[in-house]
Amino acid sequence: MDIGLLAAFVGGTLALLSPCAALMLPAFFASTVGSGPRLLAHxxxxxxxxxLVLVPVGTGAGALGTLFVTHRQAIVLLASVVLVVLGAAQALGFGFDPSRLLPASADLHARAASRTGLAKTLLLGAASGIAGFCAGPILGAVLTLAAARGDALAAGVLLAVYGAGMVVPLLAIAALWQRLGDRGRRWLRGRTVTALGRELHTTSLVTGVLIMAVGVLFWTTNGLVGAPALVPVEAQAWLQERAGGLASPVVDALVVLGGAALVLLVWAGRRRVRGGDAQDAEDARGARP
Structure with missing residues (x-):
């Protein structure tokens, strides 16, 4: 995984935790969907x-970047400046809503509010990809990285990773919603601090500093080309060698059998719990006068 993909994933997570969102999505999933397989399906x-929304937007940004691939130095400089500016705007609490730039975005939100079940979840995902005043600079920064890649496919992958950065913590927080309690939720929401005569939010400050740091790194590494790999080459070679040793029919059969055994154990455990609840209910009815 390169630094650009890591930055996109972290950006998606910070967009989910942005002050405007205030953990509304995890709260919605926890209250209406619940947990377990149903939560994973939603x-x-x-x-x-x-x-459906992010990948076409990212691909378009990457395609736009291919038009200027012969002017790489200018693109690196411009992208670095844009990243620093967006980071400063995010840190200072200045935002914008990218959904206003797309047609029928308001209609999409209205449809999401009127539907139920999986259809509502699908429309909510499409609307959440580009919406949010506080998350506007974050999405703008990721799109800047996408355009600077000069590759439509790579840009689409970058936006897909950005979306994954929203979904993974969303599911984790929703699954643990009741266990977090008020204290845990307040910690995730962050708090406001006063600096330079303005009320700033801690999440926005952290996000802005990270975006500016990526901008500086983007310039000093010639568009992340000279950035060090997150996983050393020696470690990658070792992992590939070990993974090759696991590619055998025997290992595949053991993995399948292990997965089947795990499913059976979960099923048996659920059946035992349901049987115990039914027995308790029957005993309670028999104890009534």
């Missing part, structure tokens, strides 16, 4: 909705 549909 999470997959939500991610599909994100991809």
């Amino acid at each position: 999470g997959a549909v939500f991610y599909l909705g994100l991809l």
Whole structure:
């Protein structure tokens, strides 16, 4: 994984935790969807909705970047400046809503509000991909990285990773919503601080500093070309060698058998719990006068 993909994933997570969102999506999923397989199904549909909007936008940004691929130095400089400016805007609490730039975005929100079930989740994902005043600079920064890549396919992948950065913590927070309690939710929401005569939010400050740091890194590494790999080459070679050793029919059969055994154990455990609840209910009815 290169630094650009890592930055996109972290950007998606910070967009989910932005002050404007205030954990509304995790709260919605926890209250209406619940947990377990149903939460995973709705999470997959939500991610599909994100991809339907984010990937075409990212691909378009990458295609635009290909028009200027011969002017790489200028693109690197411009992208670095844009990243620093967007980071400063994010840190200072200045935002914009990218959904206003797309047609029928308001209609999409209205449809999401009027639907139920998986259809509502799909439309909610499509609407959440580009909406949010506080998350506007974050999406703008990721799109800047996408355009600077000069490759439509790579740009689409970058936006897909950005969407994954929203979905993974969304599902984790929704699954743990009750266990977090008020204290945990307040910690995730962050808090406001006063600096330079303005009320600033801690999440926005952290996000803005990270975006500016990516902008500086983008300039000093010639568009991340000279950036060090997150996983050393020696470690990658070692992992590939070990993975090759696991590619055998025996290992595949053991993995399948292990997965089947795990499914059976979960099924048996659920059946035992349901049987115990039914027995308790029957005993309670028999104890009534």
